[in-house]
Amino acid sequence: MNIAAARQHSGRHDIAALASNENPHGCSPRVAAALANLDPSRYCDPACTTLRAALSQKLGISVDRIVAGNGSEEMIAAVCRAVLRPGAVVGTVCPGFGLHEIEALANGAKVEKVAMRADLDFDIPAILAMLERAPAIFFLSSPSNPVGPALDRASLQRVLAAVGPQTLLVLDEAYFEFTNGDMPDGLATLSATNLSWVVLRTFSKAYGLAGLRVGYAVLSDPRLARAVTAAKTPFNVNVAAQVAAVAALEDETWMSSSVNALKLERARVADKVAAMGLSAARSQTNFLFIDVGRDSQAAMEHFLTRGIIVKPWKEKGYGTFIRVTIGTPTENDRFLDALRAFAKG
Numbered sequence: 001m002n003i004a005a006a007r008q009h010s011g012r013h014d015i016a017a018l019a020s021n022e023n024p025h026g027c028s029p030r031v032a033a034a035l036a037n038l039d040p041s042r043y044c045d046p047a048c049t050t051l052r053a054a055l056s057q058k059l060g061i062s063v064d065r066i067v068a069g070n071g072s073e074e075m076i077a078a079v080c081r082a083v084l085r086p087g088a089v090v091g092t093v094c095p096g097f098g099l100h101e102i103e104a105l106a107n108g109a110k111v112e113k114v115a116m117r118a119d120l121d122f123d124i125p126a127i128l129a130m131l132e133r134a135p136a137i138f139f140l141s142s143p144s145n146p147v148g149p150a151l152d153r154a155s156l157q158r159v160l161a162a163v164g165p166q167t168l169l170v171l172d173e174a175y176f177e178f179t180n181g182d183m184p185d186g187l188a189t190l191s192a193t194n195l196s197w198v199v200l201r202t203f204s205k206a207y208g209l210a211g212l213r214v215g216y217a218v219l220s221d222p223r224l225a226r227a228v229t230a231a232k233t234p235f236n237v238n239v240a241a242q243v244a245a246v247a248a249l250e251d252e253t254w255m256s257s258s259v260n261a262l263k264l265e266r267a268r269v270a271d272k273v274a275a276m277g278l279s280a281a282r283s284q285t286n287f288l289f290i291d292v293g294r295d296s297q298a299a300m301e302h303f304l305t306r307g308i309i310v311k312p313w314k315e316k317g318y319g320t321f322i323r324v325t326i327g328t329p330t331e332n333d334r335f336l337d338a339l340r341a342f343a344k345g
């Protein structure tokens with residue numbers, strides 16, 4: 001459901017769009033300034049030279065191991081195309097990020113899923129058992145979308161120790177910037193191993209550039225990066241997205257202050273949800289996964305009539321969960337009021 005459809009549906013103008021984990025603060029003002037000067041008549045740089053150089057500098061990773069994508073979603077597709085052969089086994093976690101499964105299936109793989117524990121944290125022994133079976137790819141979103149927790153240092157080390165030479169570990173860190181300080185940096189941790197791995201990050205969430213479509217993959221070796229580059233279209237990241245991402249990286253101060261404000265709101269909203277007697281998973285992201293105790297579709301409609309868009313979960317076993325993005329304090333208060341009314345009704 002987008003904002004225009006929600007306006008039509010609810011008859012309200014002031015929509016709180018809390019279903020897609022976008023940044024309610026927008027993006028750095030430097031992005032708008034950079035976009036004012038671009039020339040749309042020229043093709044974009046297929047190698048994303050300036051952006052990859054800026055990422056290389058920020059991350060301390062050589063440019064030949066960084067591939068920019070039309071959103072990190074495109075990198076999920078490109079990794080699958082580059083690596084999978086029909087009949088390959090791909091492992092992932094459930095509930096998880098849909099495209100990890102969809103792109104694997106689209107490339108002829110069989111997908112096997114490890115369930116999260118009942119207390120909504122990662123089931124490490126089950127993940128280790130899955131890795132024992134040597135899947136061609138293991139997709140792990142940590143922090144988890146839609147649930148929210150991230151692997152702590154000890155758990156990440158246990159997972160890495162179980163990844164064998166046949167398996168490419170794809171660690172999707174779309175919400176990396178929202179993790180608390182005691183959580184590991186997956187990229188730094190994987191860099192210290194000899195495994196085959198990909199780390200995915202994006203400008204869509206913390207940097208507020210979801211509509212421009214730009215993300216990236218960092219890969220364990222240049223050969224793998226070349227294979228993923230060959231599996232994408234040449235002009236995949238448009239001129240505006242390249243310029244905007246570079247400008248966003250030049251203003252990390254804007255990003256951190258936005259993220260810090262959202263983390264404070266995350267704690268505040270989580271406390272209020274708990275005070276209503278509802279359970280939400282611990283979150284290292286910009287959203288909460290909440291058990292509303294009744295059908296999630298009914299909850300979605302309840303919020304929509306109040307001009308609030310949330311994401312109802314439909315996977316088996318999670319049909320009473322919604323995922324709600326942390327918005328501005330005003331949006332969050334509207335959400336909390338509507339949730340209180342739903343819980344009572």
Ligand SMILES: *Cc1c(COP(=O)(O)O)cnc(C)c1O
Pocket residue numbers: 021070071072073074097141145172174201202203204210213214215
């Ligand atoms: C949002 C999200 C992405 C996709 O981000 P884009 O860069 O906008 O394509 C990838 N993985 C996860 C887990 C996400 O939540």
